[in-house]
Amino acid sequence: MTQPSLITDEMRSYIGRESEPVTVEVDKTACRMFARAVGYTDPVFYDEEEAKRRGYRSIPAPPGFLGHPVYNPARPQRADYLPPFQTGLRRVLNGGTDIEYFDDICAGDVLTMTRKLVDLQEREGRLGKMLIMVNEMTYRRGDQVVAKVRGTLIQY
């Protein structure tokens, strides 16, 4: 018996749609905190003078850190470019991360980030029915693209 698909035509219609840009700050203390959480001992992530000696504009963002969106309690925290898909799946896992860098990202950078839903798949797995969503986030400093992230989210 064929089960009905989780993915509706309406859901599919959101593929390729890009969000409004979100402002993302790469804060100096946040870079240090991220480096500390990952266990770095390299002073380049803690000491701005050392970072400059090594050719960075300031403390570099540790690999994986692309800043924090500016928090505003008056605005929705969830991506508002996508409606919540009514799939009946309540749980979420991170499926994967793919980051490509095009330039150094350093403390003091103010970036803009746009998100785009690029793929929707469904699968039957260990966790039952799963909806696999791939989002692409593009980070820019001014007009220059500094990083692209593909993130896979699994709803189950």
Next chain:
Amino acid sequence: MSQQQLYFEDVQEGQEVPTLTVHCDSQRLVMWAAASGDFYQIHYDKDFAIGNQLPERIVHGALKHALLGRMLHEWIAPGGRIKRLACQYRGMDLVDKNVICKGVVTRKYQEDGRNLVELEVWTESEDGQKTTPGTAIVILPSRGR
């Protein structure tokens, strides 16, 4: 870090990246939650994790990505750069265990005047399961100039 720079000429296909082993206790997961802004409770609230059909609190996938990034950084610093790092969170790692980061060079080549090294990277759990397979590209300086 006062380590010696790794140069493009020093690298060969099949070469292993020095293993990085990191103990992921609840303190690290809480620090990661604060640093990353990911406050999903399955990572630090045991009752919540078990209530979500998990055996225990689990290590954030993105933390494992960042640990693979640290392994690469410590291999190529100060002069190298990570160009791309991708991984998939295939298996769960539970709190209070070691996450063991490994990598092996699969290809080296020059492109647009840059010295690029491709790697297979992954994390292993203490029982040897590859929980986070991935790939990476790093840029290395040359001894040439």
